[in-house]
Amino acid sequence: MIDIKWSSAEKKIARRAFDAALKNECEALVIKLKVLATKAENSDDVWAIHDYLAEQRRTIDEKYDYRYSQLIVVFGRLLREKWIEDKDIDGLSAEKIHAIRHIALL
Amino acid sequence: MIDIKWSSAEKKIARRAFDAALKNECEALVIKLKVLATKAENSDDVWAIHDYLAEQRRTIDEKYDYRYSQLIVVFGRLLREKWIEDKDIDGLSAEKIHAIRHIALL
Numbered sequence: 001m002i003d004i005k006w007s008s009a010e011k012k013i014a015r016r017a018f019d020a021a022l023k024n025e026c027e028a029l030v031i032k033l034k035v036l037a038t039k040a041e042n043s044d045d046v047w048a049i050h051d052y053l054a055e056q057r058r059t060i061d062e063k064y065d066y067r068y069s070q071l072i073v074v075f076g077r078l079l080r081e082k083w084i085e086d087k088d089i090d091g092l093s094a095e096k097i098h099a100i101r102h103i104a105l106l
Numbered sequence: 107m108i109d110i111k112w113s114s115a116e117k118k119i120a121r122r123a124f125d126a127a128l129k130n131e132c133e134a135l136v137i138k139l140k141v142l143a144t145k146a147e148n149s150d151d152v153w154a155i156h157d158y159l160a161e162q163r164r165t166i167d168e169k170y171d172y173r174y175s176q177l178i179v180v181f182g183r184l185l186r187e188k189w190i191e192d193k194d195i196d197g198l199s200a201e202k203i204h205a206i207r208h209i210a211l212l
Contacts, residue, residue, distance in 0.1 A: 026149035033152055037143030043132035043166075046139055050163060053156035060149075 004095065006068050013091045014071055021083035022064050029056055072096060076103025110201065112174050119197045120177055127189035128170050135162055178202060182209025 006014065036049050065074055078084040079100060089097055112120065142155050171180055184190040185206060195203055 026152070029152055030146050030148065033146060033155065034143050037140050040136050040139060042136065046132070046135055046159065047163060049139065050156065050159035053152065053159070057153060057156060 004072075004093075006071070007093075010092050010096070011068075013089065014068075014075075015066075017075065017078075017084050017088040018064070018066055018071075020088065021078045022060075025060065025083050029060075072099045073103055075100045076106070079104035080106070110178075110199075112177070113199075116198050116202070117174075119195065120181075121172075123181065123184075123190050123194040124170070124172055124177075126194065127184045128166075131166065131189050135166075178205045179209055181206045182212070185210035186212070 033049070033053070036045075036052065040046055040049060063074065063077060075084060075089060076099070079086070079089070080103070086101075089100060092100070139155070139159070142151075142158065146152055146155060169180065169183060181190060181195060182205070185192070185195075186209070192207075195206060198206075
């Protein structure tokens with residue numbers, strides 16, 4: 001992974017962006033579950049919801065990895081998926097922002 | 107298991123009771139899911155619903171075992187859990203009904 005140092009100010013920005021993205025994604029998931037449950041008519045629908053939640057749980061567990069060695073890649077993905085915006089990573093070094101934006105475009 | 111023969115008429119009764127119980131239990135599950143989803147506020151609630159559905163899926167898969175060698179035990183459990191009533195097994199032999207009721211009381 002990218003071995004770069006995080007200053008104290010950058011760590012604060014990263015923590016805020018990370019937590020906000022996770023909160024937003026979980027809020028979206030709650031809303032999605034409510035929509036799916038409202039439409040559910042039979043056991044096939046229930047098991048499809050179960051499968052969907054299992055997949056979301058795995059994805060979210062894997063995606064939100066708050067290790068500094070992983071954060072550039074994590075933020076790249078979050079930016080690509082629009083769980084964070086450019087303004088959320090304002091204040092990080094130019095090198096980090098460049099790397100995050102590069103990964104977001106992959 | 108109990109090794110007893112099922113007549114053609116009994117098989118029809120068994121199939122009807124089994125299918126109706128499964129349908130009822132799945133309908134109850136759909137309703138329960140809707141209630142839980144309506145109350146869900148955050149990701150902890152979503153994961154709790156995921157865990158609940160996983161448990162229900164395992165339980166239902168395991169419970170609804172339509173092998174004649176298993177049906178007495180299956181119906182005993184369904185009677186105990188009130189997914190079938192006495193009238194649903196009317197027409198089975200006295201021996202079977204006795205065994206089913208006995209298991210229901212365990």
